[in-house]
Amino acid sequence: MSMILDLTKQPTYGSVMPSPPSRASTLVSDTSSEVDTLVVYVSTLALLWQNLKQFYNENLSFSLSLENKGSVARDHLSNERTFLAWVRTSFSVITCGIAATQLIEMNDTKRKQTNVAKSVGMTFIILGMLFVLFGASRYLNSQAAMTKGMYPVGRTTFALAAMTSIAVALVAASMVTVVG
Numbered sequence: 001m002s003m004i005l006d007l008t009k010q011p012t013y014g015s016v017m018p019s020p021p022s023r024a025s026t027l028v029s030d031t032s033s034e035v036d037t038l039v040v041y042v043s044t045l046a047l048l049w050q051n052l053k054q055f056y057n058e059n060l061s062f063s064l065s066l067e068n069k070g071s072v073a074r075d076h077l078s079n080e081r082t083f084l085a086w087v088r089t090s091f092s093v094i095t096c097g098i099a100a101t102q103l104i105e106m107n108d109t110k111r112k113q114t115n116v117a118k119s120v121g122m123t124f125i126i127l128g129m130l131f132v133l134f135g136a137s138r139y140l141n142s143q144a145a146m147t148k149g150m151y152p153v154g155r156t157t158f159a160l161a162a163m164t165s166i167a168v169a170l171v172a173a174s175m176v177t178v179v180g
Contacts (some may be wrong), residue, residue: 075146080139093127093128104116122147
């Protein structure tokens with residue numbers, strides 16, 4: 001802290017006027033107090049960052065850390081590849097819906113089959129969305145089971161694939177009869 005001198009007072013005979021503090025000592029004392037404050041501030045920020053990081057990792061993180069014993073990494077990576085296959089299939093089905101709609105509308109010169117084209121396209125698009133939702137559900141269920149040392153057998157996957165194949169075949173057959 002700097003010392004303020006009252007220069008309005010005149011020294012009396014025999015009194016000693018205090019010498020003003022040197023600027024160097026004032027800077028050193030100010031600097032050391034600023035450094036102490038800065039150290040406290042940085043320490044507080046570091047502690048806050050550690051607490052935020054711990055909270056995020058425990059409550060909000062989308063990743064899961066597991067010990068890689070045996071085939072843990074291989075199983076989880078396989079689960080991710082399967083989910084990505086569901087996403088790829090979904091995109092393909094949605095693309096087929098858009099293509100079918102465009103094909104029917106291009107071949108329909110009299111605009112009689114516009115509703116058929118839209119319903120076929122929407123069926124494929126909704127089916128594609130269901131694939132993504134099913135794939136995400138299957139991925140999360142499989143991941144939860146694998147973290148517990150189990151693996152769920154996918155019976156619904158087989159049923160969904162069979163029903164989808166039949167639905168696609170029926171739509172394709174109806175398109176051939178409608179367009180042809």
